[in-house]
Amino acid sequence: MNVDKILSDTVAKKIWHQYFRRVKRCAKPLKSNQQEELILEIQDHLLESFKQETGEKEAEKLLNAIDKLGDPEEYLRPMIADRLLSSASSTLNPKTVFKGLYYDLFGNIKSFLLSLAFSLGYLAAFVFAVLSILKIFFPDNIGFFINENGGVLVGIIGGESLKTDILGFWDIPLGLLVSSIIYLVLTRNLKVVKRGMTSPTG
């Protein structure tokens, strides 16, 4: 949209560009076509609202319209988190998962708690995967052991000399399998997080 055709006042133009720099920054995690559509829609809204404003100074009218529309950082966050989580749920792309959870983390308390719970689940999946790989290098210290008193020890174990490694190198495929299952279950159920997301109803 060529704003120069619509606004003549340089201050108003500056305000417009500043606002849409913020919108663009917020929309960055989205795909380029989604970014473009979102920006066009917000531009259309702001322009319509600007036209409805009464007053003489363009800058003042634009500021009023912006005030009614709100901060893009606030109103776009739930929308972007929603789109990212929808995309993550179908593509299983970890980058999109974490971006979506990050965007959702700062919504309302419910979305914060749900995002936090899912993040901890992903952390567990990551720990299982890392431990499985480290088992190759530290076979005597990582795994599923039983010590001399019959106690069960799981994870990174040091200083216990008399312990029995129950699974041996089976820890590796099993750990990777558990990690994958946790990741798949969490990612396919990201809609739970979406349901708890911020809405205008608070």
Place this chain on the structure above:
Amino acid sequence: MSKKDSTEKIGKWESQVRKGMLDFIILICLEKREYYGYELIKAIKDTTEINVSEGTIYPLLNRLKNDKFITSKWVEMETGIPRKYYQLTQGGKKLLTNMKNSWKQFSNAVQQLMEEQ
């Protein structure tokens, strides 16, 4: 409770009720005809006096669209700037019918409760 406190409390409660109905109100509006974002928020504000930041309508529209209750299309305007119009899908129509029934049941129940007292 002073008169001022009571007015404030009612104002807050009304605002919460109205905001909680936004999804329902959006669907009701879209049942009649298609709307674009600004037009929709204006229609909602004018009829319900809901005072929300206008931007909050977009995450709601986005979610309704993701859930396939509404759909959107771009329409090229005379000014050359495309405009995004939203309309109700068959799923949205079904949801709205169910919401209307629930609303009727709920409001009747509340009405009955008030009349009993």
